[in-house]
Amino acid sequence: MLFNETTTLEKESTVTTQSSSTYSTIQSQLGEQAESLLSHTCSTISKDRIHLPGSDYVDRLFINTDRNQRTLRNLQSLFGHGRLANTGYLSILPVDQGIEHSAAASFAPNADYFDPENIIKLAIEANCNAVASTLGVLGIVSRKYAHRIPFLVKLNHNELLSYPNQHDQTLYGSVKQAWNMGAVAIGATVYFGSPDSRRQLWEVSQMFAAAHELGMATVLWCYVRNSGFSKDGVNYETADDLSSQANHLGVTIEADIIKQKLPEVSNGYGAVKFGKTDKKVYDSLTSEHPIDMTRYQVLNCYAGRASLINSGGDSKGSSDLGEALYTAVVNKRAGGSGLILGRKAFKREISEGVALLQSVQDVYLCDQITIA
Numbered sequence: 001m002l003f004n005e006t007t008t009l010e011k012e013s014t015v016t017t018q019s020s021s022t023y024s025t026i027q028s029q030l031g032e033q034a035e036s037l038l039s040h041t042c043s044t045i046s047k048d049r050i051h052l053p054g055s056d057y058v059d060r061l062f063i064n065t066d067r068n069q070r071t072l073r074n075l076q077s078l079f080g081h082g083r084l085a086n087t088g089y090l091s092i093l094p095v096d097q098g099i100e101h102s103a104a105a106s107f108a109p110n111a112d113y114f115d116p117e118n119i120i121k122l123a124i125e126a127n128c129n130a131v132a133s134t135l136g137v138l139g140i141v142s143r144k145y146a147h148r149i150p151f152l153v154k155l156n157h158n159e160l161l162s163y164p165n166q167h168d169q170t171l172y173g174s175v176k177q178a179w180n181m182g183a184v185a186i187g188a189t190v191y192f193g194s195p196d197s198r199r200q201l202w203e204v205s206q207m208f209a210a211a212h213e214l215g216m217a218t219v220l221w222c223y224v225r226n227s228g229f230s231k232d233g234v235n236y237e238t239a240d241d242l243s244s245q246a247n248h249l250g251v252t253i254e255a256d257i258i259k260q261k262l263p264e265v266s267n268g269y270g271a272v273k274f275g276k277t278d279k280k281v282y283d284s285l286t287s288e289h290p291i292d293m294t295r296y297q298v299l300n301c302y303a304g305r306a307s308l309i310n311s312g313g314d315s316k317g318s319s320d321l322g323e324a325l326y327t328a329v330v331n332k333r334a335g336g337s338g339l340i341l342g343r344k345a346f347k348r349e350i351s352e353g354v355a356l357l358q359s360v361q362d363v364y365l366c367d368q369i370t371i372a
Contacts, residue, residue, distance in 0.1 A: 020368070022362045022365075030329065042334075044284060051303055057079060057307075067212055078185060083127035084361055091364070092132055094342040097343060109348070112350070119137060120141055122350055126353070127361070130184070135173035138181060150185070152183065153173070155187065169189050169191065169200050184217060186216055186217075187221060188203075193224050218254060240294075242268035244299070248300040251301055256306060266287075291333050292334075294334035298334055308334075311340060320356065324341060335371055
């Protein structure tokens with residue numbers, strides 16, 4: 001008995017030491033922003049007004065929904081896999097950029113990723129919750145890997161070979177094809193604010209209904225796109241209020257998970273002088289602090305009943321780790337559910353990509369980084 005007690009104490013001491021070391025590393029990477037991000041308390045929307053991630057997330061928030069048992073099982077498979085299993089947080093590797101941004105722009109930095117199997121290997125090595133990619137990428141290796149890591153099949157895409165390019169999404173496959181390859185979830189994009197957004201919204205709504213019927217979870221790439229939303233050199237597509245309204249539209253068509261860019265500016269409605277808002281949004285529901293702006297995004301995901309995961313953004317080289325940790329800290333402290341990070345990980349050697357993804361996961365595993 002004494003031996004067991006001593007062993008337990010030693011394990012607890014080791015975990016505490018590791019957590020402190022992780023926290024110190026994150027502080028160092030955040031640099032001069034560390035104090036503002038790690039000590040901030042939301043005085044706008046308090047954390048007790050939103051539904052927070054946790055080990056019981058699926059049971060607590062989805063058990064009373066209209067999702068069927070198969071969908072609940074697949075949601076639990078998603079939240080129950082990988083290094084963040086059963087924490088309520090998600091670390092997803094997305095690699096659909098071969099279509100969205102061109103294969104050359106995406107994979108030339110590391111040509112190994114022209115081979116889809118290496119994409120799956122990166123997600124497995126990094127112990128991610130899931131890998132998100134195209135019908136072709138996942139389909140060509142599905143028999144070997146669909147049982148080893150949850151598949152999230154992205155079904156619609158833009159592409160950069162049609163000229164002139166436009167903000168539109170085209171279906172590249174069907175819900176049934178994703179289901180046949182053993183996917184646990186489907187994903188799709190709507191470019192809210194674009195000329196074709198209403199057609200996209202209807203198409204994706206029908207896809208999500210079919211996916212839920214077959215028992216798959218649904219993830220919406222929920223982006224604002226309109227050249228008219230840029231004013232005086234500032235792009236308000238990532239404004240807290242406009243992106244949050246996109247989130248609200250996304251959960252309306254029953255997206256279980258919302259993928260959204262981290263907000264960078266405030267009061268997009270005021271800048272573009274279009275749409276309707278309320279003065280209280282800017283006076284008391286949000287502020288110019290990134291955690292407060294992201295908390296407002298969570299609020300618009302039915303107060304956290306649908307998960308908010310933020311995008312990792314493009315690779316810029318040496319600053320990638322610091323930027324990824326910044327996004328993860330903001331997302332977690334705001335009440336979000338994780339990161340979907342791709343280019344920063346796969347535009348480098350696999351060992352470096354694994355290390356970066358796991359550094360992001362460390363943010364969600366670090367008890368010292370709390371909800372603001």
